[in-house]
Amino acid sequence: MGMAKSMDVSPVSVGLGELLALSDQARQLQLRPRVIRARQGGQYISRMRGRGMEFDESRPYQPGDDVRNIDWRVTARTGKTHSKVFREERERPVLVSVDGRRSMFFATRGRFKWVQAAHLAALLAWTASQAGDRVGGEIHWETGFHEFRPRRGRKSVLHLLKALVSHASVDQAASPSMEKVFRRMRRTAHPGSLVVFISDFRGFDEASERQLARIARHNDVLLLHIHDWLESRLPAGGHYRLGDGEQIIELDTRRPELQQRYHGNFEQRVAHLRSLCRRLHMTWLQCATDDDPLDVLRSVFGKQK
Numbered sequence: 001m002g003m004a005k006s007m008d009v010s011p012v013s014v015g016l017g018e019l020l021a022l023s024d025q026a027r028q029l030q031l032r033p034r035v036i037r038a039r040q041g042g043q044y045i046s047r048m049r050g051r052g053m054e055f056d057e058s059r060p061y062q063p064g065d066d067v068r069n070i071d072w073r074v075t076a077r078t079g080k081t082h083s084k085v086f087r088e089e090r091e092r093p094v095l096v097s098v099d100g101r102r103s104m105f106f107a108t109r110g111r112f113k114w115v116q117a118a119h120l121a122a123l124l125a126w127t128a129s130q131a132g133d134r135v136g137g138e139i140h141w142e143t144g145f146h147e148f149r150p151r152r153g154r155k156s157v158l159h160l161l162k163a164l165v166s167h168a169s170v171d172q173a174a175s176p177s178m179e180k181v182f183r184r185m186r187r188t189a190h191p192g193s194l195v196v197f198i199s200d201f202r203g204f205d206e207a208s209e210r211q212l213a214r215i216a217r218h219n220d221v222l223l224l225h226i227h228d229w230l231e232s233r234l235p236a237g238g239h240y241r242l243g244d245g246e247q248i249i250e251l252d253t254r255r256p257e258l259q260q261r262y263h264g265n266f267e268q269r270v271a272h273l274r275s276l277c278r279r280l281h282m283t284w285l286q287c288a289t290d291d292d293p294l295d296v297l298r299s300v301f302g303k304q305k
Contacts, residue, residue: 110290
């Protein structure tokens with residue numbers, strides 16, 4: 001999956017102009033369950049509930065109507081069988097949670113995981129807004145959270161995009177854990193919402209899983225896993241010194257057991273998340289740092305021609 005040549009994008013930072021421009025690309029997407037299709041290897045697609053349904057009217061029963069939708073009160077009053085007719089609710093909350101912790105500011109190929117996450121968040125926000133849905137969510141940083149209440153209209157998307165560009169944060173003493181991220185979202189998401197988590201999911205543990213399961217019980221959930229090639233396998237055999245400004249470690253990647261253990265740990269973590277999506281009926285997508293975010297989303301949410 002190649003990078004979109006038409007986009008002049010920095011590999012390490014995000015500009016407001018490029019996120020605004022994604023409004024046009026978002027018109028190729030549609031967050032509706034009937035257009036979901038699996039074409040990308042390694043993903044898991046769950047049929048989404050979609051928007052809620054609200055009662056519209058009762059009409060005489062027609063062959064093929066679901067007997068569960070029979071309106072017994074009208075049937076008893078008129079003496080003729082009537083069915084309830086429902087229509088799709090005009091809007092629903094779409095909540096986008098974006099991981100802005102230190103581990104997201106990294107890449108050995110393509111663009112920083114954070115840049116990919118910002119583009120995915122913008123595409124999804126524009127898509128939801130163009131469908132008339134209410135857009136909200138949050139960004140979580142090392143220093144806390146920046147929350148956006150779901151609202152309709154272009155202004156709600158602009159608030160999110162400006163925060164993605166400015167790295168705005170709320171001063172707090174402790175860095176948020178994944179469990180805290182999911183627990184906050186569980187309190188925010190009303191039943192029937194579409195909740196999207198864009199993250200590398202570092203620090204995902206049993207406590208995180210319990211909170212996520214509660215969210216998935218009453219909402220559609222999409223997990224978008226951002227990863228870099230180096231996170232899945234070590235470079236070719238050699239001796240490397242790695243540092244973060246405070247500590248230095250040495251790796252001898254010529255050792256096969258080290259290569260296998262490193263790759264195995266990544267595959268095990270991803271397999272667990274994918275299995276969790278199957279069990280909780282969530283959708284799982286992966287986006288590498290050298291993927292085109294639009295292609296990743298279009299593989300599942302692309303409009304049918």
